[in-house]
Amino acid sequence: MRNLLEFLARHNHWLLFVALEVVSAVLLFRYNTYQGSVWVSTANAVAGKVYEWNSAVESYFSLTSINEDLARRNFYLERQVSQLSMLYGELTGDTSAAKRMGLQLLSQYSVIPAKVVDNTLDRPYNLMTIDRGRLDGVKPDMGVACGSGVVGIVYLVADRYSVVMPVLNLKSRISCTIRRRGHVGYLAWYGGDPTVAYVEDIPRHARFRRGDWVETSGYSSIFPAGLTVGKILQVYNSRDGLSYRLKVQLSTDFGNLRDVLVVSDSTLAERASLLNAARDSLRISVK
Numbered sequence: 001m002r003n004l005l006e007f008l009a010r011h012n013h014w015l016l017f018v019a020l021e022v023v024s025a026v027l028l029f030r031y032n033t034y035q036g037s038v039w040v041s042t043a044n045a046v047a048g049k050v051y052e053w054n055s056a057v058e059s060y061f062s063l064t065s066i067n068e069d070l071a072r073r074n075f076y077l078e079r080q081v082s083q084l085s086m087l088y089g090e091l092t093g094d095t096s097a098a099k100r101m102g103l104q105l106l107s108q109y110s111v112i113p114a115k116v117v118d119n120t121l122d123r124p125y126n127l128m129t130i131d132r133g134r135l136d137g138v139k140p141d142m143g144v145a146c147g148s149g150v151v152g153i154v155y156l157v158a159d160r161y162s163v164v165m166p167v168l169n170l171k172s173r174i175s176c177t178i179r180r181r182g183h184v185g186y187l188a189w190y191g192g193d194p195t196v197a198y199v200e201d202i203p204r205h206a207r208f209r210r211g212d213w214v215e216t217s218g219y220s221s222i223f224p225a226g227l228t229v230g231k232i233l234q235v236y237n238s239r240d241g242l243s244y245r246l247k248v249q250l251s252t253d254f255g256n257l258r259d260v261l262v263v264s265d266s267t268l269a270e271r272a273s274l275l276n277a278a279r280d281s282l283r284i285s286v287k
Contacts, residue, residue, distance in 0.1 A: 110263075110264045111261040111262065111263055111264070112132055112136055112137055112138060112261065112262040112264060113132075113259065113260075113261055114130040114131055114132040114136075114138075114144075114162075114259075114260050114261070114262055115130065115131050115258060115259055115260070116128055116129070116130055116257050116258055116259075116260060117129050117130065117131050117161070119166075119254070119257060121168060121194045121254055121255055122194075124169075124170050124191050125169050125170055125171065126166055126168045126169050127155070127163050127164065127165065127166070127169070128151070128152065128163070128164040128165075128166050128257075129161055129162070129163055129164070130144070130161065130162050130164060130260060130262070131160070131161060132160075132161070132162060132262060133157055133158045133159050133160045133161050133162050134157050134158065134159050135159050135160060136160075137264065138154060138157050138162045138262050139154065139157060139264075140154050140155065140156065140157055141153060141154060141222060142154040142222070142262050142263060142264055143222040143223040143227075143262070143263040144164050144166075144260050144261070144262055144263070145223070145227055145260065145261050145263055146252055146257060146259065146260045146261065147259070148228065148251045148252050148253065149227060149228035149229055149230070149250070149251035149252045150167060150174060150187075150216060150223065150227050150228070150229050150251075150252060151164065151166055151167065151252055151254075151257070151260050152164045152165050152166035152167055152169070152172060153165050153172070153174075153222055154262065162262075164260075166254060167187065167189055167197055167250065167252070167254075168189050168194050168197075168254055169189065170189065170190065170191065172187070172188065172189060173186050173187070173188060174186060174187040174216065174220075174222075174223070174229070175187075175216065175217045175219045175220045175223075176199060176214050176215060176216055176217055176229050177214070177215060177216075177217040177225075178202070178206070178208045178212050178213075178214055178232075179212060179213040179214065179215050180212075181206065181207065181208050181212065183202050183203060183206040183208065184217050184219065185199045185200050185201040185202045185243075185246070186199070186200055186201060187199055187214070187229055187248070188200055194250075194254050194255060195249060195250055195253075195254075196233070196247060196248065196249060196250065197229075197230065197248050197250055198245055198246060198247055198248065199214055199229075199232075199245070199246040199248055200238065200243070200245055201238070201243050202243055202244040202245070202246060203243055203244075204242065204243060204244065206244065208232065208235075209232075210232050210233065210234065210235065211231060211232060212231070212232050213228065213229075213230070213231055213232075214228075214229040214230050214231070214232065214246070214248050215227055215228055215229055216229065222263075223263060224263065228251045229248065229250070229251065230248040230249050230250040230251045230252075231248065231249045231251070232246050232247070232248055232249075233247045233248065233249050234246070234247040235247075
């Protein structure tokens, strides 16, 4: 204690100088509009740079796990493609047809890589912002996916950013089917747990079991068929008792989502134009 007092007594002029400097700075930035705005702008710029560095460091250290996950998924997908090609070749005798049909199906789709810059999980109407927009070729109603499955649908588009309506939104509805079963329903989320959603309107005659996988049906122009949605956890009756309701463990981890792909379908405009023409024709015939 005596050493501390001696230190303070020996350096009291320096301590007084520092205290006066702090008081002067506070008075300057607090009671002068221009200096205060400069301080706020500088502080925000410094904080933004720090957050950017922090995000870059986190992204770097997460690359190992991301690459491992991608390697595993590529391995399983390659095995599935190989097995399906072999099975198709055994059934038809044409070993090249499966490859031709797969290439033809995928040729109408292109993907736009993007990063998630803002995301919410705890609201009824969650929204997500990605760093790609109109200048990058993104348009409303395009599908958004990631390495593990479906993410959502593009809702609003600006020049350099887009807002996505994810699966975790009360207004989200995505057509899906039970893998290898062929029964079609729609995916909906009702709030609460961000890892669970429900598939509605599965017909009563459907045959499936817990643990089966749910994937996109391909019946809409937003997603191609076969994108993973999740795994069936529980089976319930619908409210009217006419169909099944499936509780699904979502395959996408929305709490740890960074890299996504915007799925672009080159035939979307043609199909939309054809559908609108059919609707107009029906209106004219009714009149």
